[in-house]
Amino acid sequence: MTQRRRPTMKDVAEHARVSISTVSYVLNDTGPVAPERRDRVLDAVRVLEYSPNESARSLKRRSASTIGLVVPELTNQFFAMVAEGVQKAASARDVLVVLVVPDATDQSEEKQAKLLRSQRLDGVIYLSGTGSLPASILELSRFGPVVLVDEQIPGFDLPAVVCESRRGARELAKHVLDQGHRRVAVIGGPSALWTAQQRLAGYREAFAGAGLDPDELPVLVGDYRQASGTRLAAQALAGPAGERPTALLCANDLMAIGALEHCKTVGLRVPEDVSIVGFDDLPVSALLTPRLTTVRQPAHDMGYRAVTALFDLLEDAQESPSPARLATSLQLRDSVAPPPPDPPPVDAA
Amino acid sequence: MTQRRRPTMKDVAEHARVSISTVSYVLNDTGPVAPERRDRVLDAVRVLEYSPNESARSLKRRSASTIGLVVPELTNQFFAMVAEGVQKAASARDVLVVLVVPDATDQSEEKQAKLLRSQRLDGVIYLSGTGSLPASILELSRFGPVVLVDEQIPGFDLPAVVCESRRGARELAKHVLDQGHRRVAVIGGPSALWTAQQRLAGYREAFAGAGLDPDELPVLVGDYRQASGTRLAAQALAGPAGERPTALLCANDLMAIGALEHCKTVGLRVPEDVSIVGFDDLPVSALLTPRLTTVRQPAHDMGYRAVTALFDLLEDAQESPSPARLATSLQLRDSVAPPPPDPPPVDAA
DNA sequence: TTGTAAGCGTTATCAT
DNA sequence: ATGATAACGCTTACAA
Numbered sequence: 001m002t003q004r005r006r007p008t009m010k011d012v013a014e015h016a017r018v019s020i021s022t023v024s025y026v027l028n029d030t031g032p033v034a035p036e037r038r039d040r041v042l043d044a045v046r047v048l049e050y051s052p053n054e055s056a057r058s059l060k061r062r063s064a065s066t067i068g069l070v071v072p073e074l075t076n077q078f079f080a081m082v083a084e085g086v087q088k089a090a091s092a093r094d095v096l097v098v099l100v101v102p103d104a105t106d107q108s109e110e111k112q113a114k115l116l117r118s119q120r121l122d123g124v125i126y127l128s129g130t131g132s133l134p135a136s137i138l139e140l141s142r143f144g145p146v147v148l149v150d151e152q153i154p155g156f157d158l159p160a161v162v163c164e165s166r167r168g169a170r171e172l173a174k175h176v177l178d179q180g181h182r183r184v185a186v187i188g189g190p191s192a193l194w195t196a197q198q199r200l201a202g203y204r205e206a207f208a209g210a211g212l213d214p215d216e217l218p219v220l221v222g223d224y225r226q227a228s229g230t231r232l233a234a235q236a237l238a239g240p241a242g243e244r245p246t247a248l249l250c251a252n253d254l255m256a257i258g259a260l261e262h263c264k265t266v267g268l269r270v271p272e273d274v275s276i277v278g279f280d281d282l283p284v285s286a287l288l289t290p291r292l293t294t295v296r297q298p299a300h301d302m303g304y305r306a307v308t309a310l311f312d313l314l315e316d317a318q319e320s321p322s323p324a325r326l327a328t329s330l331q332l333r334d335s336v337a338p339p340p341p342d343p344p345p346v347d348a349a
Numbered sequence: 350m351t352q353r354r355r356p357t358m359k360d361v362a363e364h365a366r367v368s369i370s371t372v373s374y375v376l377n378d379t380g381p382v383a384p385e386r387r388d389r390v391l392d393a394v395r396v397l398e399y400s401p402n403e404s405a406r407s408l409k410r411r412s413a414s415t416i417g418l419v420v421p422e423l424t425n426q427f428f429a430m431v432a433e434g435v436q437k438a439a440s441a442r443d444v445l446v447v448l449v450v451p452d453a454t455d456q457s458e459e460k461q462a463k464l465l466r467s468q469r470l471d472g473v474i475y476l477s478g479t480g481s482l483p484a485s486i487l488e489l490s491r492f493g494p495v496v497l498v499d500e501q502i503p504g505f506d507l508p509a510v511v512c513e514s515r516r517g518a519r520e521l522a523k524h525v526l527d528q529g530h531r532r533v534a535v536i537g538g539p540s541a542l543w544t545a546q547q548r549l550a551g552y553r554e555a556f557a558g559a560g561l562d563p564d565e566l567p568v569l570v571g572d573y574r575q576a577s578g579t580r581l582a583a584q585a586l587a588g589p590a591g592e593r594p595t596a597l598l599c600a601n602d603l604m605a606i607g608a609l610e611h612c613k614t615v616g617l618r619v620p621e622d623v624s625i626v627g628f629d630d631l632p633v634s635a636l637l638t639p640r641l642t643t644v645r646q647p648a649h650d651m652g653y654r655a656v657t658a659l660f661d662l663l664e665d666a667q668e669s670p671s672p673a674r675l676a677t678s679l680q681l682r683d684s685v686a687p688p689p690p691d692p693p694p695v696d697a698a
Numbered sequence: 699t700t701g702t703a704a705g706c707g708t709t710a711t712c713a714t
Numbered sequence: 715a716t717g718a719t720a721a722c723g724c725t726t727a728c729a730a
Contacts, residue, residue, distance in 0.1 A: 006468060006492065008723055019701045024725060031726090032699060049488070051466040055407035056723035059706050064404060069448070074433050075632065080423040087423075087450045091460060096469070099418070099448040101436045111440060117400040119355055120445070139398070143355065257636055264638075283424065287606055289613075289638040357707055368717045373709060380710090381715055405707035408722050702729075707722105714716080 007048040015044035027052065058120075066096040067310060068121040070112070070137070072129025074101060076254070077282045078299050079127060082149055085303025086125050093311065095122075102134075109134055116140045123310045125149060125303070131192035133158075145313035147306045150297065151194045159313065161306045161324040165195050165279075168295035168328035169202025169249075170209070172277055175293070175330065176247050177210045179338045181275065185236045185245040186219040187229060187255050196224075199251045199279055218245075222255050229258020237262070237274065246274055246339035253278035253285045256292055260335075271337035281331050291333035298326045356397040364393035376401065407469070415445040416659060417470040419461075419486070421478025423450060425603070426631045427648050428476060431498055434652025435474050442660065444471075451483075458483055465489045472659045474498060474652070480541035482507075494662035496655045499646070500543045508662060510655045510673040514544050514628075517644035517677035518551025518598075519558075521626055524642070524679065525596050526559045528687045530624065534585045534594040535568040536578060536604050545573075548600045548628055567594075571604050578607020586611070586623065595623055595688035602627035602634050605641055609684075620686035630680050640682035647675045 013020045018037050025031035026041040033041075044050070058064040069086050071079040083099070090097045098121060102112055113136030116124060123145040126137055133153050137146055141158060148160035176184060186203055189196030204214035220236055222228035229250060237244050250256035256278030263270050270276050270290055278285060281296035309324055362369045367386055374380035375390040382390075393399070407413040418435050420428040432448070439446045447470060451461055462485030465473060472494040475486055482502050486495055490507060497509035525533060535552055538545030553563035569585055571577035578599060586593050599605035605627030612619050619625050619639055627634060630645035658673055 010723080020724085021701060021703095021726080022699090025700090028725080034699065037700085051463065051468070053408070053723050054467040054469045055404050055413060056706085057725080058404035059402070059408055059708085059723085060725050062706075066447075074423060074429040074436075075426060077424060077426070077429075080426075080429050083448070084423050084450060087448055088452060091450075091452065094460065094464075096464065097448045098415075099432070099436055099446045101433060101440075103437060103440065111443065114400065115443075115445065118403040119400070120403045261636070284633040284636065287610070287633065288636060359707080369708085370710080370717060370719095371715090374716090377709080383715065386716090402707050405722090406709080408706090408724085409708045409710085411722075700730080702727105704725105704727085706724085709721090711718105711720085713718080 006053070007050045008053070009050075011048055012041065012044045012050050015048060016040040063122050064096075064120045065094065066098055066121055067307070068098045068100055068116060068124040070100045070102065070124060070126045072102065072127060077284065078280050078297070081299035082127065082303035082306075085300035085305075086307055087303075088300075089304040089307035093307070095307075109136065112136055113139070117143075119143070123147070123314055125306045125310065127151070128153070131190065131194060145310050147310045147313070149302050149306045150299075153194070159309055159324070161302045161309060161326070162194075163297050163302060163326040164328050165198035165297075166202040166205070168297070168330065169199040169279065170205045171202075171330050172279070172293070172295050173203040173206030173249055174209065175332065176249065176275060176277060176336060177206060177212075179247075179275070179336060181247040181339045182212075183243075183245045183339075184217065184247045184249060186217060187222050187232045187236065187248060187250045187259060188219050189222060189224045189251040189255075191221055193224075196251055203249050222251070224252050224254060226254045226258040226261070229255030230262045231258075233259035233262040234266075237266075237268065241273075241340070242342045244274075247336070248274060248276045250276065250278050253280040253282045253292060253294055256294070256335075257284070257288065260288060260292070271335050273340060275336040275339070277336060285331075286333065288335075290335045292331075293333045293336045294331050296329045296331050298328070301326055355402070356399045357402070358399075360397055361390065361393045361399050364397060365389040412471050413445075413469045414443065415447055415470055416656070417447045417449055417465060417473040419449045419451065419473060419475045421451065421476060426633065427629050427646070430648035431476065431652035431655075434649035434654075435656055436652075437649075438653040438656035442656070444656075458485065461485055462488070466492075468492070472496070472663055474655045474659065476500070477502070480539065480543060494659050496659045496662070498651050498655045499648075502543070508658055508673070510651050510658055510675070511543075512646050512651060512675040513677050514547035514646075515551040515554070517646075517679065518548040518600075518628065519554045520551075520679050521628070521642070521644050522552040522555030522598055523558065524681065525598065525624060525626060525685060526555060526561075528596075528624070528685060530596040530688045531561075532592075532594045532688075533566065533596045533598060535566060536571050536581045536585065536597055536599045536608060537568050538571060538573045538600040538604075540570055542573075545600055552598050571600070573601050573603060575603045575607040575610070578604030579611045580607075582608035582611040583615075586615075586617065590622075590689070591691045593623075596685070597623060597625045599625065599627050602629040602631045602641060602643055605643070605684075606633070606637065609637060609641070620684050622689060624685040624688070626685060634680075635682065637684075639684045642682045642685045643680050645678045645680050647677070650675055 009023050013023045152160050207214040220232040278292045278294040281294045285292035358372050362372045501509050556563040569581040627641045627643040630643045634641040
């Protein structure tokens with residue numbers, strides 16, 4: 001723990017008995033250097049354990065080799081997966097990732113703004129969690145690229161890496177309908193969110209495709225959190241067996257898990273009494289009982305591709321971003337079964 | 350997306366008709382400035398949308414207001430929670446967090462080393478996942494503080510924020526023994542890991558406390574991953590009902606989940622046939638069936654406190670770090686029950 | 699092929 | 715109370 005002063009290029013130059021610029025030439029492989037002197041420099045670097053001061057470099061180069069990653073929370077595995085993808089892609093390019101997790105409680109919007117503005121970041125990968133664009137991000141987008149992941153924000157034409165949510169949702173709903181379900185309810189996401197809209201649209205397409213009227217599909221609006229899944233499942237499944245839905249389309253896994261929880265509490269069997277599907281394919285979904293039928297989103301890939309797109313934008317500011325619509329895949333698991341036969345009607349008379 | 354040149358202090362100074370130093374005085378609140386001119390400066394800042402170039406600041410101040418966070422993976426919710434805590438604490442101090450997720454596949458050890466060395470980081474929060482200290486981190490610790498979270502690395506006296514793993518493990522094991530279990534097996538973590546050692550020690554203490562011989566406690570060594578839990582549970586539970594363990598102490602939740610999976614596969618009921626406990630209290634553990642009995646670790650707090658400790662170290666390099674042993678808490682849930690009575694012996698004769 | 703020197707945008711010392 | 719000015723450590727013309 002003995003704190004040492006870090007050597008500078010000047011130290012290296014002196015040790016190697018060359019000029020500072022020669023050192024720079026060697027380190028950046030710019031400009032010709034005699035092999036013998038190059039070795040002297042490399043030696044000095046090793047001996048002194050020199051490594052360049054990146055602050056000085058950034059200052060000179062006007063680029064920080066750093067990108068920002070803004071995610072609403074890390075404990076949501078979907079975001080964690082995206083974050084890993086981002087970090088991998090960045091690391092492959094020798095770029096640092098600064099992690100920002102905006103906190104509703106403190107004055108972090110202000111802080112975040114300052115941080116993003118301070119030109120320590122060449123660009124930002126942004127996941128809102130809310131569907132809206134804070135002023136700070138908008139401002140930033142005037143100075144450098146901002147790439148969205150798995151969302152699109154109405155009114156702002158920002159580059160985005162998304163996946164085929166709609167198609168995935170349609171296939172998932174089709175699967176449910178194919179099993180014979182007809183009384184189906186949706187537990188949707190916040191209507192401001194692009195993903196929520198896409199998934200709902202997909203469900204409705206499947207309905208229409210099965211010759212049903214999409215407008216008869218009841219939709220309860222949740223907030224993508226587990227608790228709202230529990231609450232809305234309770235609401236949706238309140239009626240008697242012959243009337244209540246036999247299948248619940250939940251717009252994400254977290255809400256589906258909440259719905260599962262409700263069913264467990266009130267003694268409804270899944271999938272015998274009611275089928276439940278999610279969306280996201282969080283790692284946990286395969287561990288539950290029953291295992292959740294869901295749609296896998298290429299979260300890691302989306303993160304990775306977002307970084308690719310960001311650098312495309314950075315490198316040639318005119319070029320259009322790389323293709324950015326990734327495939328989803330249906331994960332058929334045991335939370336779906338054919339609907340139970342309706343119980344014989346009980347005459348109240 | 351119109352790219353603008355960012356204003357510098359010089360621009361602000363000109364706009365406000367003051368000198369550059371006056372601007373600096375105002376912005377940093379260092380040195381006296383006449384109220385009227387101060388306003389002019391603040392105005393100019395607003396009009397020009399000026400924000401300081403942090404690279405220049407870092408260069409001058411010799412500190413980057415940035416810390417590094419090294420975690421083995423983000424999809425493990427324990428690490429994700431720590432990361433959130435770190436980010437919160439850093440944000441409260443206006444410090445950036447650079448995320449590093451070392452990747453075994455590429456030459457990332459080298460990259461990571463370079464990155465950490467480049468004095469863009471004032472210090473590092475390090476979670477190894479392996480129990481060992483890579484050369485790059487060790488080197489870094491000679492230039493700036495490195496704080497460990499939930500581990501300690503033999504041979505290196507690095508500051509660490511840990512929790513009472515041992516106590517938690519003891520209480521958990523005691524609970525199992527209190528239920529009447531006597532044939533118990535441990536599915537432990539990698540023996541190089543401090544946490545694995547602590548937890549094992551805790552189990553053994555509970556054994557001794559119950560008047561049993563700790564040396565008779567069978568220990569299978571896993572790697573903290575789910576698959577090893579499955580594999581080792583299969584191994585541990587191979588014998589006939591009267592001989593096999595009635596309880597499995599798994600050194601983390603992931604392995605416990607794996608064990609649960611094995612039981613489901615072979616038709617062993619939990620907890621009727623075998624009780625299973627974990628360690629960590631991952632969010633998912635409460636969702637499983639049965640809900641996993643486990644020990645909660647204050648992951649978020651550990652992350653937060655690690656940052657506190659880091660800055661204590663940074664601010665007065667002589668002072669000892671802040672207290673750093675956090676409490677754990679037992680989470681009693683339904684994966685534990687009294688052991689089944691032994692079946693009557695079947696005579697082979 | 700090598701070195702000199704002028705910045706990059708700040709901060710902080712020192713005159714004024 | 716204010717303003718020149720010299721660093722901070724690096725890159726990069728330009729000169730030699």
